[in-house]
């Protein structure tokens with residue numbers, strides 16, 4: 001697993017544009033190398049801002065969007081189209097504006113879909129999607145995502161993996177149902193840390209002073225059970241991309 005690298009941008013707006021630019025470059029390079037690319041999307045404010053910045057980027061169409069596989073790191077287990085779903089956020093901010101191949105968009109199940117209101121069935125179904133995905137390495141049950149975008153919570157959660165939760169202790173399954181989630185809504189589907197760690201690159205993107213403690217703890221190699229975001233590492237690269245407020249500890253010092 002790669003060591004965490006810190007990238008600081010002055011403001012949240014600049015961060016969104018800079019992550020969009022960085023993402024476009026990685027996707028173009030992946031497609032130049034093998035004709036396709038795969039991206040794991042995240043929910044949350046910061047994740048949404050990056051998608052909007054991608055939509056308006058002048059270089060947007062340097063990517064062949066019909067050859068990108070889109071996945072989600074987590075999803076709120078709600079009815080299809082619910083404004084609180086990360087899929088709804090991604091479609092409105094970006095996907096509805098791109099010439100994507102609908103067959104290459106892989107949302108996590110909604111609570112009113114064919115699987116019914118059963119988050120365990122939804123998690124198992126998503127694990128099947130990953131197991132059959134292109135780009136999966138021999139013997140692996142999860143594809144080597146080119147980039148896994150992740151948000152970070154103030155207490156150090158990432159995706160829907162919260163401190164000392166069943167999800168953070170999961171070592172075998174790649175996708176789990178999450179119940180009684182401290183961040184509403186309470187029921188979610190989430191990739192686990194082993195699934196996240198199958199990624200070539202993991203980018204944790206966060207802004208605001210409220211995240212500074214979590215950023216600092218993770219960059220100081222906090223235990224992943226206490227700070228799940230600390231366990232989100234890519235095989236090739238792990239980037240913590242934050243704004244100045246999230247990079248500065250209350251005493252004004254840098255995170256490390």
Ligand SMILES: O=C(O)[C@H](O)[C@@H](O)[C@H](O)[C@H](O)COP(=O)(O)O
Pocket residue numbers: 042043044045046047074075076086150151152153157158159160183206
């Ligand atoms: O479904 C979700 O809520 C997200 O996946 C979650 O992990 C989010 O990314 C973080 O809580 C950060 O959210 P903000 O960027 O809004 O602070």
